[in-house]
Amino acid sequence: MISHCPIVTCELGTAAGTPLAPGLGQVGSTVNPVTEDKAVNRKGFTLIELLIVVVIIGILAAIAIPKFANTKEKAYLATMKSDLRNLITAEEAYFSDNTAYTSAIPVANYTVSSGVTGPTVTVTANGFTASVAHNLTTKTCAIFVGTTALAPATKEGEPKCT
Numbered sequence: 001m002i003s004h005c006p007i008v009t010c011e012l013g014t015a016a017g018t019p020l021a022p023g024l025g026q027v028g029s030t031v032n033p034v035t036e037d038k039a040v041n042r043k044g045f046t047l048i049e050l051l052i053v054v055v056i057i058g059i060l061a062a063i064a065i066p067k068f069a070n071t072k073e074k075a076y077l078a079t080m081k082s083d084l085r086n087l088i089t090a091e092e093a094y095f096s097d098n099t100a101y102t103s104a105i106p107v108a109n110y111t112v113s114s115g116v117t118g119p120t121v122t123v124t125a126n127g128f129t130a131s132v133a134h135n136l137t138t139k140t141c142a143i144f145v146g147t148t149a150l151a152p153a154t155k156e157g158e159p160k161c162t
Contacts, residue, residue, distance in 0.1 A: 076134045077161045079113045080141040084159040087130055101128040124148040
């Protein structure tokens with residue numbers, strides 16, 4: 001639809017062909033005084049947009065943090081189990097040289113990983129039992145060789161944690 005009045009004069013309700021000011025209201029004029037005052041410089045995000053992003057990040061963090069904490073716990077348990085397996089190797093090496101197990105493995109033959117406390121080794125009639133703990137978890141792990149089991153270990157030579 002073709003209008004007979006210029007944009008400026010029609011929006012302001014003036015008669016066709018009567019300009020408001022020199023240069024305004026003429027055909028081809030690009031200045032619109034009605035919207036000129038309402039021009040907004042939009043170079044950022046609104047507060048609502050920012051709040052939505054913060055809420056989404058918070059939800060993702062609430063999901064990820066417990067899973068990350070569980071992963072750290074599994075790593076501590078794996079470290080303790082590895083140390084107990086290494087202890088068995090050191091005890092068997094000591095046994096092959098001395099035909100007996102010991103509760104004091106030389107440091108040259110066995111050292112624990114960072115954060116692991118122990119091992120607490122007890123020599124039994126036909127083997128030994130051992131347990132370790134970690135500074136950053138309340139769980140402990142145990143292992144035994146021979147017939148004397150040490151809870152929570154139930155199979156000979158297999159480390160188990162509680």
